[in-house]
Amino acid sequence: MTTPVTVPRAGGSGERSAIAAAGRAVTKAYGSGETRVVALDAVDVDIARGRFTAIMGPSGSGKSTLMHCLAGLDTVTGGRIWIGDTEITTLKDKKLTRLRRDKIGFIFQSFNLLPTLNAAENITLPMDIAGRKVDRDWLDRVVETVGLAGRLKHRPTQLSGGQQQRVAVARALAARPEIIFGDEPTGNLDSRAGAEVLGFLRRSVDDLGQTIVMVTHDPVAASYADRVLYLADGRIVDEMLAPTADAVLERMLRFSGGDPRTPETFDGRGRTS
Numbered sequence: 701m702t703t704p705v706t707v708p709r710a711g712g713s714g715e716r717s718a719i720a721a722a723g724r725a726v727t728k729a730y731g732s733g734e735t736r737v738v739a740l741d742a743v744d745v746d747i748a749r750g751r752f753t754a755i756m757g758p759s760g761s762g763k764s765t766l767m768h769c770l771a772g773l774d775t776v777t778g779g780r781i782w783i784g785d786t787e788i789t790t791l792k793d794k795k796l797t798r799l800r801r802d803k804i805g806f807i808f809q810s811f812n813l814l815p816t817l818n819a820a821e822n823i824t825l826p827m828d829i830a831g832r833k834v835d836r837d838w839l840d841r842v843v844e845t846v847g848l849a850g851r852l853k854h855r856p857t858q859l860s861g862g863q864q865q866r867v868a869v870a871r872a873l874a875a876r877p878e879i880i881f882g883d884e885p886t887g888n889l890d891s892r893a894g895a896e897v898l899g900f901l902r903r904s905v906d907d908l909g910q911t912i913v914m915v916t917h918d919p920v921a922a923s924y925a926d927r928v929l930y931l932a933d934g935r936i937v938d939e940m941l942a943p944t945a946d947a948v949l950e951r952m953l954r955f956s957g958g959d960p961r962t963p964e965t966f967d968g969r970g971r972t973s
């Protein structure tokens with residue numbers, strides 16, 4: 701086993717490494733010959749444990765590809781990736797599947813809940829499938845953190861979009877994963893419900909010590925993070941610590957040469973379409 705990086709501790713993580721996930725020279729190419737697309741071009745990245753990291757960048761810059769590779773959902777063309785101390789780029793399928801199940805939580809844009817199960821059953825489903833014992837005290841804390849205490853018996857159709865996404869957040873948190881990846885987790889929510897879910901993600905980092913990586917187009921969503929990584933053409937070209945929505949928006953405009961229509965289109969609230 702190799703520990704990829706030695707960086708100053710982010711704090712609060714006891715004896716554990718300060719890095720929850722890392723990539724070195726991560727390269728991902730699709731196709732070959734004239735149709736070859738380099739989605740990730742030798743990316744080096746460290747994701748701090750117990751922190752909230754947002755990944756931003758123009759459409760096609762490689763955000764989803766980076767997230768999928770870091771989460772072991774996609775293979776790399778070159779380079780190495782670690783989740784905690786485990787290098788995943790050398791893992792065989794079965795071990796990778798187990799690692800994803802045990803160490804990684806996912807929150808997608810579409811909430812991916814099972815309609816026939818109630819909220820509580822949806823939350824514990826991954827652990828039930830894995831045959832893992834549910835830690836009731838932890839579950840209570842998670843449910844309280846995401847504000848679902850009165851809704852556990854409800855089925856997804858009896859919940860609002862924001863509440864459904866809170867169930868998905870609780871499901872991701874319940875198994876105490878090493879890291880949670882979110883692919884535009886508030887992309888399908890109106891701004892109020894989105895703010896609520898982002899507030900709960902923030903609380904799970906602050907109160908529960910969770911590590912979160914989130915791909916987003918939305919400067920307001922990014923402002924909930926501790927750090928924003930900016931991708932362009934498959935490379936990390938910039939980062940921002942303690943981002944504010946205005947600073948993120950300004951940064952996006954600067955990238956697009958001051959023209960808010962390129963590379964993405966903004967609506968009146970600074971969101972991108």
Ligand SMILES: Nc1ncnc2c1ncn2[C@@H]1O[C@H](COP(=O)(O)OP(=O)(O)OP(=O)(O)O)[C@@H](O)[C@H]1O
Pocket residue numbers: 730731737738739757758759760761762763764765766
């Ligand atoms: N399965 C694939 N086959 C071929 N090319 C792909 C594939 N998936 C992604 N790409 C290409 O890789 C590049 C990066 O795509 P990716 O989806 O990671 O970008 P993104 O920043 O997440 O974009 P968006 O914001 O539009 O979701 C793009 O040029 C895309 O066309």
